[in-house]
Structures are given as structure tokens and as C-alpha cells.
Amino acid sequence: MEHSERQGLAGGANQRGLRDHNERLLLTLMQRNGPLPGSDLARISGLSPQTVSVILRQLEEDGMILRGAPQRGRVGKPRVPVGLDPDGAYAFGLKIGRRSVELLLMDFHGKPRGQLHHAHDHPDPEAVMHFLEGGIAALTALLPARRRDRIAGIGVARPHDLWAWPEATGTSTAALEGWADFDFAARIARFSPLPVFVENDATAACRAEQVHGRGREFRDYAYFFVGTFIGGGVVLNHCVFEGAHGNAGAMGSLPTRDASGRPAQLIDTASLHLLEARLQEAGLDPARLWRRPWDWSGLEDLIEPWLDAVGGELARAAATACAVIDFEAVLVDGAFPAGIREALVARIRARLGEVDMRGLVVPRIEAGSIGDDARALGAACNPILALFLINTHARLTPA
Template sequence: MGDFNQAVILDSIRRSEAGLSRVELAGSAGLAAQTVSNICRRLLDTGLIMEAGKETSGPGKPRTILRLDPKGMFAVGVHIDPATTSFAIVDAIGTVLLAREIPTDLAGPPDAAVGAMGGIIRTLITESGVEQGRIAGVGVATPGPVDAASGAVVAPPHMPGWNRVFLRDILAEETGLPVVMDKDVTAAAVAELWTGTTGCASNFIYVYMGTGIGAGLVLGDEVVRGSSGNVGEIGHIITDPDGPECDCGRRGCVKVTCMPQTLLAEARSLGLLPPAESPNPVARPDELALLAQLAADGDEQATGILTRSAARMSGAVSALTNLLDVDQVVFGGPFWPALSEIYLAEVPGHLERYSVTNDVHSVSVVGTRVCTGEEAFGAACLVMEKTFGPSAGQLLLDPKPQR
């Protein structure tokens, strides 16, 4: 209970841009004033929060404002994509201090590639000048599926040979730091919560437009992960029964109608883009940006590819919004900027037609608040969530008490 209360206080302070006084914290958290005072004293002693001046409101003594101390804690983020792996060091208020990006090594043994990532993390920490004792951990965002219990990635698409690679253990050994691992779509949803304020939606679906497409889920301001940590695998939702055949044996799945690789292949077949350099190329955001530019310049075929993609994606997303009764759909990921103009124009209308809750509430469609190119920031937010985020799971007793 003590850990949960501390997380509630930290989360309340984090969400307030102006900071909060102890009196305001007691009111918002529903805790006794003495409990709040004890927690704040402990957080001040450890350097996680700081006193940021006084504020006068009405009669009585001025109230001391508390804010997160940017230098109180740091996190390292690692985002693994089939094309690139990105790294970032982030402070307690979400400022990216240092970032780096390398091509993902798919040619050599996966264990060796992950070990090399550990070396890059150590180098970044040294270059940043941050004391290792102030780094709370390393967050790793990876394509799914994952085995959350063992900290392994399990045969992700487009990453041949990466079957049961124990990312968490390898990086923990290489860096000497705690490691949190999660799916890239889940990390993106965590980052969306982390950058949001108390006024943002508490229930939303995050649609991640990366090399693959997945969905993260937030209900009641908490990220939902599912029984194995693999919530949001939407690649085989059918969006067009007459569409191309999928490797699952059915037709028109998200995987073969909406993924960037599919859109680029269609553009090449129409002569809109140069031929691919390899038989099964991994899609790149700059290529999709070229297709989007053609559409913006009035090319009807390019516009058709992206408009059909938006309509198909809307069908898949509407199945989720109707099932889960959320208030918002957030699109993001490395390929989102190229799709954003047409998707934001097309998807809201489709969802309104497909929604069964129009008479009760609308479902808004927005783009992510996290800057493109900062996917490693989302991975670092996994560490922030573990440190700052109050979770109802913290209140559960161990079902298997130690004897």
C-alpha cells in the first residue's frame, strides 16, 4: 500500500505542469495530510522531487509547490525495429538528453546483436555524464510477439532467426541495470500516457503504424497488456473479404491490405515508385513519404492507394472501438507522418458510420503527441511507468507467499 500511495503522489506531481502543494496532493489523492507529508519528505530526500517556490492563495501560510526534479532519475530507451534500432537517455520530466540510431543487425547471431546494443547503452551513459546510480533502468520496445514472463522476443515478422531471443537478460547482464521489455505498440501507448495531461482521454486505442501494424490499449488511464503481454495483434482482422490472399489462408487481412510494405508494393506495381532492390524489402518511412507526396501533388493513383488504406484501416479500428467502447483513437509510429493527412481526413467519417455509440458519445481520431523519430523515448517511458505509474496490481497480495 505504501508503494502504491507513493506512486499516486509521484504521478499526480508529474501530471501537473505547474506543480502541486502538499495540501493539493492530499485532496487529489484522498490521503491523510500526514501520509502525504511523509511520502513527500521521502521523495525529497531521494531527489525525485524538489521544492519549486511558494504560492499564496487566500488566507494562511504560502504553500510550497512540489515538482519532479529532472535530474532525480533517468531512463534509457531502446527501440528495436527490423530496419533500425534507436537509443535515448531521458530525464524524469521526459526530456531526451542523448539519442542514437543504428541499422538493426539481422545478418549475425541475434544474441551478439543484442550484446552490442548493451555496449552502445554503456557508451551513451558515459557520454551523457549521468551517474549510473541515477539511472532507474533500461526500457526495450520490440516487435511482437513477446514472452513477457521470460523477457524474450518470439519470432517477430521481418526478423529472421530472432526466435526466443532473451533481450531482457542479455541487456541486464551487459549493462548492469534493471531491464523492462514490452511490445513496441505497448511502449507507444505508455509514451502517449506519459506525455499527456489530466485532460486527455482515459480510454483509447493506440494504432501503431510501423513496419507492422498493431494496437495498444489504455482503459481507465492504465495500459492493458493481456494475459501474455501480447494484446493488440490485429494483423489478421479482415478489412476486405475480396482483398489479396494472406499467409493465414484468408483474404483481405490488415497484414496484406494496410501495412506500409503492401502499400509500397502496390505503388511499385503501378510504376509510381522505382522497383525494389530486393525480393522482400523492408518498408522505409522515406519511401512512404514519397508516395504521400505524389498524392499531395494530385496523383490519383497514389491518392487511391492511401485512401483505400484509410478505409480498410477504419474497418479494423471500428471493430476495436465498438468492442472496447473507447473515447479516442490515436495513430502514431514511424510511418504515421506520411499517412496522417489522408487518414485524419478519411478515418473519422468512416468511424462515425461504423460506430454503434454515436447517440451516447463520439470517438475522436488524433495523431500522436510523441515526435516521430523518438520511438526510443517510448521505450524509456516503460521505465518511467514502472517507477511513477500507480497500478492496481500493486495492491494485490502475492498469491504464493514465501514460507
């Protein structure tokens, strides 16, 4: 993951800089579990009740938490649940895709406060930066003026080697080569002083699922995100594992064979660009797959064989991943309507029964819960994690 130098952020939640470990611990417990009484926070964290009380008073003073209504009906003092204030912190998440760019402003609860989306034939660096600059201004204006200093930073999610594989998406190499040495931090600094955190888009999607989605149900799991190309992530002990180069879970590079039996990678056999090609062959506009709101009606004759093929590929890929790490589950999400996601998961479950799983424990195959927003939402998680939460596997100290 690439990082910029973190700039000083005035006022509000950030006036004390990075939170200390115990503050992060309590904020993380509230983020993962929802509002909890101070006594529960002390028990789970291992901190003394007095220490927890002092920290909660400071967090409340800083506008990071809210106290709920007292819970009565038990012997002793009423229990007062304490949870994150959704207005305690915000972050921008920018997703740069091969077919679209998206920007959202996320609050401390992980809810988008505003979103902007633009479809394109290919991502042009200057056009994307123009979109980001205008989008930051437009989305910041949605917040009350007194809250705007609580924006923690800008997370950017983009495909690893964004300039690669132009042939698969019908784009010239020249159109993408501007990304090869693009300095996100320096370019964004021209119009925003916020810190910038850059990571692989599929890793960002995995992070969104782990922090705000069904990923909280599982300790260790493999994650697949089906976009124009397919990618993924790895979660170990409730944290996204990034690897030595920030590229762990590069599921799209798993070896397989294409329909002709030639060596290929999973990106060649289980990605949405294959469905685009089916639409094009049928004389339909493949851009329809990327328009919002979703409307894939009437495409069943093209979608069904694509689902069958991708289901088989992902069943084999799931077995391969579980041969390396004993994952309890494999989560699958993608840039498509929820009904397509459910149908794909059903196909994978069925096809996994045809895979030779000797020596392996069959994992649960489950649908992710975030959907198309996962990459932008996961990008927005990074500034929040860097300043406020605990993420043991991440390298989130700005360079």
C-alpha cells in the same frame, strides 16, 4: 511481458529500492498533473496533509522532486508547487524494428536526453546487441558522473513474434529465426547489470502516449501505431491493459480482406510495408521512408492512394474495436512525418462516416502526439513505472 531479475542499484534515487505505495501515488499524481502544492496532493490522494508533508520531505531528500517558487496572492501561507525532478531518474528504451533500431535515454519528465538510430535491412540479434552495448556507453556518458546511478533500467520494445512474416518484408526466415528463443535478460546481462523489461513494440508505443502524450486526455481508448506492420494497444481507466499474455490490442491481427477480396489481416492492408512496395514498383529506394531526418517530399502520387486505403481500413478497424469496448476515442500514430499522421487521421474521420455504426457510439478519432519515438520512449517508461509510479493494469514485478 518478460522481465529479468531486478539487480540492486546503488545510490541516488534507487538506494531505498522500490518506493512504497503512498510515495508512488504522489509521484504519479505529479507525473500526470505537473507540479502541485502539497495541499492539492493531499486532497487528490486522500492522504492527510501531515502524511503528504513527511513523504515530500523524503522524496526531496532522495532527489526525486523539486519545489517551485511560492505562489502568493491568496489568504494564508503561500502555496509551493512540487514537481518531479527531471534528473530524479532515467531509463533506456530500445526499439527493435524490422527496418531500424533505436535507443534513447529518457529522463523523469519523459524527455529524451540522447538518441541513437540505425537503419537495417533486417534486425540481426548480435548486431542489435552490439548497437545496444555501444549505445548505453555513449548515452550514459552524456550524464554527469554523479547522476549515472539514477538509471533505473533498460526497456526493450520489439514486435510480437519478431521472426514471423518474413515474406511481407522481403526477409528470409533464416535471417530472423535467431529471435525465436532469444533471451534478452541473459544476453544484456553480459554487458549491463541494469534490470531488463521486454514488451510488444506497439504496446510500448501506446504506453508512451498514455504516460507522456495525448492519452492523458482520455480514460479509455484504442490505439493504433502504423509501422512496417501495424499494431496497437488498449487503455482502460488511464492504464495500458496488457491482457493475459501481454498481447492485448493486437490490432494488426484484426480480420479484414485484401484488394482481391481474400481473407487477410490488418497488417496486410494497413502497414507501411505496402508503401514500401509502391516505392519499389516505381523504381525508388524504399529505405527512404526510414531515413532521418524525414524527407517524403515528391512522393505524393504514391502516398495519397496509400493514405486512402489505410484510412478506410482503420475506420472499419476502429468500429470493430468499439464494438468490443465502448472506447471514447481512437488514437492513431505511426513511424512517419507529422503531416502524414494528420492526413491519415483526416482520412479515417471521413471514412468512418461510411461505416455502419448502428448500436455503437461513434468515437473521437485523434492523432497521437509522440510519433516515431513512441516505441523507444514507451520501452523506457517500463523501468520508471516498475520503480516509481502506479500502473494498476501492468505486470511490472520482475520475475
